[in-house]
Amino acid sequence: MLSQSFNPKYFSKLNWNENKKYGATIMCKKNVYWPKFKSYQLKESINDNTVVVLPVGSCEQHGFHLPLETDATLVYRIAEEAALRAEKQIYILPPIWAGYSPHHMDFCGSITLGRETFHHLLFDICKSLMHHGIKHILLLNGHGGNEAILKTVVDDLGTKSSIYPILITYFNYFAKQIKERQRSTEGGMGHAGELETSLQLFLSPDFVDKDKLEGEIIPGNKYFKPGMFINNKIYQYRPFSSYSPIGVLGEPQAALKETGEELFNLIVDGLAKLFDDIADGIVQQLQVL
Numbered sequence: 001m002l003s004q005s006f007n008p009k010y011f012s013k014l015n016w017n018e019n020k021k022y023g024a025t026i027m028c029k030k031n032v033y034w035p036k037f038k039s040y041q042l043k044e045s046i047n048d049n050t051v052v053v054l055p056v057g058s059c060e061q062h063g064f065h066l067p068l069e070t071d072a073t074l075v076y077r078i079a080e081e082a083a084l085r086a087e088k089q090i091y092i093l094p095p096i097w098a099g100y101s102p103h104h105m106d107f108c109g110s111i112t113l114g115r116e117t118f119h120h121l122l123f124d125i126c127k128s129l130m131h132h133g134i135k136h137i138l139l140l141n142g143h144g145g146n147e148a149i150l151k152t153v154v155d156d157l158g159t160k161s162s163i164y165p166i167l168i169t170y171f172n173y174f175a176k177q178i179k180e181r182q183r184s185t186e187g188g189m190g191h192a193g194e195l196e197t198s199l200q201l202f203l204s205p206d207f208v209d210k211d212k213l214e215g216e217i218i219p220g221n222k223y224f225k226p227g228m229f230i231n232n233k234i235y236q237y238r239p240f241s242s243y244s245p246i247g248v249l250g251e252p253q254a255a256l257k258e259t260g261e262e263l264f265n266l267i268v269d270g271l272a273k274l275f276d277d278i279a280d281g282i283v284q285q286l287q288v289l
């Protein structure tokens with residue numbers, strides 16, 4: 001069951017206090033959408049515990065059965081629902097819809113930002129948030145190819161300010177729980193595989209071409225095996241087309257709407273708790289022994 005989604009029609013007529021006053025009659029339990037607020041409302045609301053979540057996706061091929069926007073829409077829907085379920089007031093920004101995807105450019109429609117462009121985009125958004133007094137920023141990533149650059153953004157913000165943003169990639173954060181529910185053989189989650197297809201079947205089934213569920217698991221070698229949740233001993237850049245001519249790594253045939261619903265709720269509830277813990281300062285506390 002998803003929370004009632006935000007209806008801007010109601011918020012556009014009411015100020016923040018009226019929203020609270022008439023909370024029982026409006027369409028959702030709270031407004032989490034940063035750009036929907038008025039400037040003065042944010043100024044009144046921001047304090048040392050305020051948490052802002054920036055979902056980061058990509059626009060890249062996902063085989064014959066999933067749309068290019070898969071990573072961006074999944075990470076945004078996850079961020080949105082987690083913010084709605086959190087006990088604290090959490091703000092979410094619109095998703096970054098294009099990421100770092102040079103390895104998918106052999107497939108039509110894929111769009112990639114350059115490394116510097118992507119870094120500057122995220123760095124500047126975070127600096128703007130800090131300028132307005134935000135001390136807790138979470139970069140919520142939904143695309144494996146973004147990770148290396150996102151770490152450099154977090155490192156640069158940390159070394160150039162006193163704010164230490166947090167970075168997680170949702171499917172790595174919940175890797176154990178995801179693997180426990182895996183129906184496919186090892187390597188079956190992959191890119192456009194069982195995980196992403198299951199989530200899409202739950203969240204946006206109309207955008208899944210169910211008669212085109214095709215994929216493959218690449219055995220690789222003792223040093224390198226392409227896939228999700230695999231700790232390779234070496235790193236090597238390889239275009240995706242060199243693994244798979246159809247752009248799928250995994251077994252989307254094993255995907256189920258029920259798996260997607262279970263994983264979505266598990267991920268969202270876990271993230272809602274994380275958001276609240278960040279707001280309470282629990283994640284930032286380090287015990288010095």
Ligand SMILES: [Zn+2]
Nearest residue numbers: 070071192196
């Ligand atoms: Zn994806």
